[in-house]
Amino acid sequence: MVAPAVMERLTLVVNHVLAAEPVATQRLAAHRGRRLEVELAGWPSLLPPPPRLAFAVTPAGLLEWRADDAGPPLGTAADLHVRVDASNPALLAARVMVGDVPPVEIRGDATLATDVNWLLENVRWDVAADLERFFGPRLAHEIARAGSALARAMRRALRTGADLATRLRPGGAGRGGP
Secondary structure (H helix, E strand, O other), rough: OOHHHHHHHHHHHHHHHHHHHHHHHHHHHHHOEEEEEEEOOOOOOOOOOOOOOOEEEEOOOEEEOOOHHHHHOOOOOOEEEEEOOOHHHHHHHHHHOOOOOEEEEEEEEEEHHHHHHHHHHHHHOHHHHHHHHHHHHHHHHHHHHHHHHHHHHHHHHHHHHHHHHHOOOOOOOOOOOO
16 A cells, blocks of 8 residues: 555656756657566565556656556566566665666667666756755755765665675675685
């Protein structure tokens, strides 16, 4: 019950970021009606299943989240299908949080893949600008500065944890592996 609400809010945030960059929405609008899916392969069965990560591109160049009942099974009708190894969700999340791009398998339309890749590399959320609307420029600057310092500290901690988890994994460097 929580997952759909989280996915709806996440989609709103992504669309907010996209809408702030006219070039981003122009690039996506060229793909209106196309479907993008992200498959979290190897998700541990002990954890609750993740929500369906399937999206459609709207005529405005934004994304519409497609819930479980909104389409065929994953991988059967997507214009772009991205498969990510999610067998260790904590390690995956840690690597993403520190800015590492996880290894992925991509199937589908090369032009859509190129534009999605461009978005991932070039579109950033201007948190300070959003904070300024609520708190004014001076306080927004201080909040953004404190948030950046916290984010840097979290990235360092997560990178250290991810490196440690990699070394301790069976066959990793910490266990006599390569």
